Amino acid sequence: MDLKGKISILADAAKYDVSCSSSGSSRMNRPGGIGNGARSGICHSWSADGRCISLLKILMTNSCIYDCEYCVNRRSNDTKRVFLSPEEIVSLTIQFYRRNYIEGLFLSSGIISSPDYTTELLLKIAKLLRLRENFNGYIHMKGIPGTNTKLLQELGHYVDRLSINMELPSEHALQLLAPQKTRSAIIQPMKFIHEQFVERHSEKHLAKYMQPFIPAGQTTQMIVGASGENDRHILKLSEALYKKMSLKRVYYSAYVPIMTGKNLPAVKQPPLLRENRLYQADWLLRYYHFSADEILTDQQPNFDLAVDPKTNWALRNWQLFPIEINTAAYEMILRIPGIGIRSAARIVAMRRLTPLSYDNLKHIGIVFKRARHFITCGGRYYGLGLDDPVLIKNILVSQNCRKLFQQISLFEGQV
Amino acid sequence: MYYQYDGSFSGFLSVIYEAYHDGTSHVEGIENICAGTNIFEKEKKVDANLTKADKVLNGLYRKCGARVAQTLYFAFMAERPEREMLLFYFICAAFRNSHMLSYSKTDPWIGQVENWALQTSNERYRMLGLLRFRELAEGMLYAAIRPKYNIAPLMAGHFAQRLSGEEWAIHDLGRHLAVYYDKKRIITTDVTEQETNIKYSKSEKLFSSIWCQYYRHISIQERENPNLRRSFMPEKYWPYLTEMTQLSEHHA
Ligand code: SF4
Numbered sequence: 001m002d003l004k005g006k007i008s009i010l011a012d013a014a015k016y017d018v019s020c021s022s023s024g025s026s027r028m029n030r031p032g033g034i035g036n037g038a039r040s041g042i043c044h045s046w047s048a049d050g051r052c053i054s055l056l057k058i059l060m061t062n063s064c065i066y067d068c069e070y071c072v073n074r075r076s077n078d079t080k081r082v083f084l085s086p087e088e089i090v091s092l093t094i095q096f097y098r099r100n101y102i103e104g105l106f107l108s109s110g111i112i113s114s115p116d117y118t119t120e121l122l123l124k125i126a127k128l129l130r131l132r133e134n135f136n137g138y139i140h141m142k143g144i145p146g147t148n149t150k151l152l153q154e155l156g157h158y159v160d161r162l163s164i165n166m167e168l169p170s171e172h173a174l175q176l177l178a179p180q181k182t183r184s185a186i187i188q189p190m191k192f193i194h195e196q197f198v199e200r201h202s203e204k205h206l207a208k209y210m211q212p213f214i215p216a217g218q219t220t221q222m223i224v225g226a227s228g229e230n231d232r233h234i235l236k237l238s239e240a241l242y243k244k245m246s247l248k249r250v251y252y253s254a255y256v257p258i259m260t261g262k263n264l265p266a267v268k269q270p271p272l273l274r275e276n277r278l279y280q281a282d283w284l285l286r287y288y289h290f291s292a293d294e295i296l297t298d299q300q301p302n303f304d305l306a307v308d309p310k311t312n313w314a315l316r317n318w319q320l321f322p323i324e325i326n327t328a329a330y331e332m333i334l335r336i337p338g339i340g341i342r343s344a345a346r347i348v349a350m351r352r353l354t355p356l357s358y359d360n361l362k363h364i365g366i367v368f369k370r371a372r373h374f375i376t377c378g379g380r381y382y383g384l385g386l387d388d389p390v391l392i393k394n395i396l397v398s399q400n401c402r403k404l405f406q407q408i409s410l411f412e413g414q415v
Numbered sequence: 416m417y418y419q420y421d422g423s424f425s426g427f428l429s430v431i432y433e434a435y436h437d438g439t440s441h442v443e444g445i446e447n448i449c450a451g452t453n454i455f456e457k458e459k460k461v462d463a464n465l466t467k468a469d470k471v472l473n474g475l476y477r478k479c480g481a482r483v484a485q486t487l488y489f490a491f492m493a494e495r496p497e498r499e500m501l502l503f504y505f506i507c508a509a510f511r512n513s514h515m516l517s518y519s520k521t522d523p524w525i526g527q528v529e530n531w532a533l534q535t536s537n538e539r540y541r542m543l544g545l546l547r548f549r550e551l552a553e554g555m556l557y558a559a560i561r562p563k564y565n566i567a568p569l570m571a572g573h574f575a576q577r578l579s580g581e582e583w584a585i586h587d588l589g590r591h592l593a594v595y596y597d598k599k600r601i602i603t604t605d606v607t608e609q610e611t612n613i614k615y616s617k618s619e620k621l622f623s624s625i626w627c628q629y630y631r632h633i634s635i636q637e638r639e640n641p642n643l644r645r646s647f648m649p650e651k652y653w654p655y656l657t658e659m660t661q662l663s664e665h666h667a
Contacts, residue, residue: 003621004628011632029576036577043647044544045658047634050643054544057633095622098556098581099548100574101657137577256637270637 003092006082010059013073014108016258017165017221018251022054022103022138024216025160035097035104035137037160037216042103055106055140056096060084060121064110068167068178069261070226073110077259083112086125090133097137104138104160105129115146123151126158140216146185149192153213156193161216161248164190166241169234173227176263193218194245217248224278225255225271226264232292232301235281239292242285252278277303284309287341288334306397311337314374318389322376326355337396338371358382370396416441417458422449424491427499428468430461431506435471439507445499475506479513489532489539492565501528539566543573545648547657548583549623552614556583560655567594571601623657630658 025037043052061083062073072079084092093105107125111118122141129135143152143164156162164186168174171183196213203210220241222234238250254270281303284290288310295309296302297316304312314321314337323332325347333344343366350356350364358377362368373383373392385392416437420426427445434442446458476484487509491502505528508515515525548556556578560567567587571594574583579598586593586606595602653659 004625007625007629008632011629015633015635029579032580034578034580038543042540042544045630045656046644046647047630048641048644049634049636049638050640050647051634051638052647053630053633056629058629092622092625095618096626098578099550099622099626099657100544100546100558101626256635272638 001082003088006084006088007058007092009080009082010062010084011057013062013110014057014059014106016253016256017057017106017108018253019140019163019219019221019249020052020054020057020106021161021219021249022140024248025138027136027138027160027212027215029136030134033134033136034094035135037136037138038103044100044102054103055138056093056102056104057106058084058089058092058108060089060107060109060118060125061112062110063112065113066111066178066180068181069263070177070223070255070259072258074259086121086128089125090128093129093137094133094135097135102137104140106140108142109144111144115144116148116151118144119147119151119155123155123158126155130158138216143189143193143218145181145189147189149189152189152192153196156196156214157211159214161219162193162214163219163221165221166237166250167221167223168227169222169224169229169237170227173229177226177261190218190220190241190245190247197246217246219249219251220247221251221253223255224252224275225267230301231274231278231281231303232296232298234278235285235292235296238282239285250282252282273305274303277305277309281309284313289331290335307393308337310335311370311393311396315389315393321374322381322383322386323374324376324379325361326351326378336371336374338367338369338374340366417444417446418442419446419448419458419460421463422447423463424488425465425468426461426463427491427502428471429464431471431503432464432467433459433461434503442503445503447499450496471506475509479509479515483509483513483515486529486532489535489569490528492569493531493535494565495531498531535564535566535569538562538564539569541652542566543570545652545656546570546585547655549657550616550619552616554582554616556581557613558583558585558655559588560585561589562587565590567592568603570594571596571603575601627658 021041022037023039023041026039027037029036041054043054045053047053059073061081062079063081063083064071064073064075067075089105089107093102096102097104107122109118109122126139126141129139138161139159140161140163141155141159143155143162145164152162166186167178167181174181174183193214200207200210200213222237224234234252241247241250252275254272254275255265255267256270257264257267281295284295285292290313295313300316303309307315314335320332323336325333330344330348333339333347334341339347343364346364347356350360356364356377358380361377373385373395375381375383383392384395418430418433420430430445472484475487487502487505490505491498501524504524508522508525542560542562546558546560548558551557565587567585567590570585574585575596578596582596582598584593584595591606593604593606595604648656
């Protein structure tokens, strides 16, 4: 089969991986080399589903010795198997990069022979790119569960980002849907990378003399909706991963029913709205000082699809509202629906100079329509639901539905 | 006094240099010769002078920092017809008060200049991703763009860093200018004659068609969302995108 045919198959097989981010690397070009990192990432195109294309996201091969039920590449699926040689991948990466199609390579693979053998091939590609081609653009590679840590360590010196997919949010789901993968085969390498980071951090003063090691950090991905876990379970898992494994990002991918299997749920549409709510809650974890327990409780373990998690939290904790903009602590202001990190910082900075009035607020960049129900400004309340949070919910829901498209785009556009 | 200059950024800065020499209170108008109009009688024609331009820009940089200098440059490159006097005002304000940018919320003129700079900077950033090179028969990389603002010179540094070992050119079709990089220097030139018979290298067709194939297959059909795509990648950029042009040929 020619290169074009192989690309079609292997891009098809790689497209369900969500991450295409090229951010976090400030690798410089070297004399005689090609490429560098752009710290905040660059999108080069957008595919017909509206997702950013930043990297050449491809599988080395779609052959696999494993049999994960949800995956097109599973051993038992009757499909054409192809393989891109290291030289082919290197040449595609360089030629695409020269033409400014991409920021770099995101390479994943089915497992051939063994996890170690597969990783050795990935390592070979990384070395060819970095050492022979002097390529300094972005490289993101998949860590294969069960790989020897020695190999991962070496790979870590050449790539910008390494990600090992959680795949499914629980051990039970793994057993059911990905019987050859175990929780520990996934967690162990993650933990190993984390420990490497910690170790290097303690020797920070030597940083100059050290080889780089996964400078853009490790990330992971979970499939949402293929197994029965509730949202609270997933969110708590993410929280633990951020805290204990120093992950840069957890990606969620709504389960797209491409395969059928006895243990797979019968759904028609991928649960996109649920995925979107998870991303919003994930933001609350990472940037807004929320804990998973606050966002979803034992009594209410799933997202209210009608309102976003922050608003939902506010309505549940109505006794804390309305919040006085001129006196509340920064952490509280962050928690007001309709106020983002930047506007919260701006509010705190500006009120030092002068008490904020209603007019000031309108120009500060908050979503006033939403925020007004939750704040007072100089003691005055401008919202509609002082005694009745249910009323606010009703008002916001109708606004929400119209906003839905925008919200989804907001989160998927992240570089 | 009325000043005339050649429309270039260094020309404009030379005018500022002269204006400071003559006393800024004498400045009644600054006119771009390329824009055509010659309505005044007593213009002073100022030639672009790199040394003088450098002095002004460096002075500004030293006094107010990189952000102000960049705001000026980017705002100029937005090429608004009424830009000269407003930018002149901006420079005077900056030399008077180095923290001037923090007033942009209260001074509408400074806010306006900042806004122009922001628009230029946004288009530049978007184009850093959307620009497409094609390999010519002689091995040079060539990109054609038609941006709203004059961003080709503003992108040159970015590509000189990442493609430092390549010979490349970015051609602004609308402004008839090109930035060219010869593996050492960046040169900006006017393009008077349009090359109609561009010859691409042998492998160009192969790689661009693989890219198009890749582009089509990386999209998830179940999630198709044309509005979302258009909001990130407006249609006006499509004619210059390899993956979008060859796609439509394919459909036709
Ligand atoms: S190991 Fe990966 S490629 Fe192989 S079947 Fe499982 S999910 Fe698919």
